[in-house]
Amino acid sequence: xxxxxxxxxxxxxxxxxxxxxxxxxxxxxxxxxxxxxxxxxxxxxxxxxxxxxxxxxxxxxxxxxxxxxxxxxxxxxxxxxxxxxxxxxxxxxxxxxxxxxxxxxxxxxxx
Numbered sequence: 001x002x003x004x005x006x007x008x009x010x011x012x013x014x015x016x017x018x019x020x021x022x023x024x025x026x027x028x029x030x031x032x033x034x035x036x037x038x039x040x041x042x043x044x045x046x047x048x049x050x051x052x053x054x055x056x057x058x059x060x061x062x063x064x065x066x067x068x069x070x071x072x073x074x075x076x077x078x079x080x081x082x083x084x085x086x087x088x089x090x091x092x093x094x095x096x097x098x099x100x101x102x103x104x105x106x107x108x109x110x111x
Contacts (some may be wrong), residue, residue: 003093009076010105011098014063026065027087029054035083045080058086062105069091073107 005011024037027034029046036042036054045067046054057066067084070076078084091097102108 005093008107009068009072010107011102012065014058016104026056026058028084029085033085062069
């Protein structure tokens with residue numbers, strides 16, 4: 001069985017360590033990111049912190065990225081997939097981090 005990122009989305013939710021520390025912003029939109037060149041999308045999906053750095057917004061009770069569409073653990077898609085920040089590209093399907101996020105969100109992993 002293979003992991004299907006479009007049937008998961010666990011890595012697009014605020015991780016437990018961030019929740020425990022009270023962080024309400026998500027991944028940094030790094031300098032030079034293509035998303036920074038799309039003002040309407042940036043306003044919709046990111047917020048600028050006191051330090052002037054943009055971070056993806058977190059929304060909802062499940063503390064998901066604002067750009068994540070669908071139901072975590074069922075069927076998801078990213079509204080800014082082609083423009084997503086570098087941090088979003090770091091989690092690879094099946095990696096230790098992927099499996100940890102899946103476990104935190106109760107998304108079944110393959111046997």
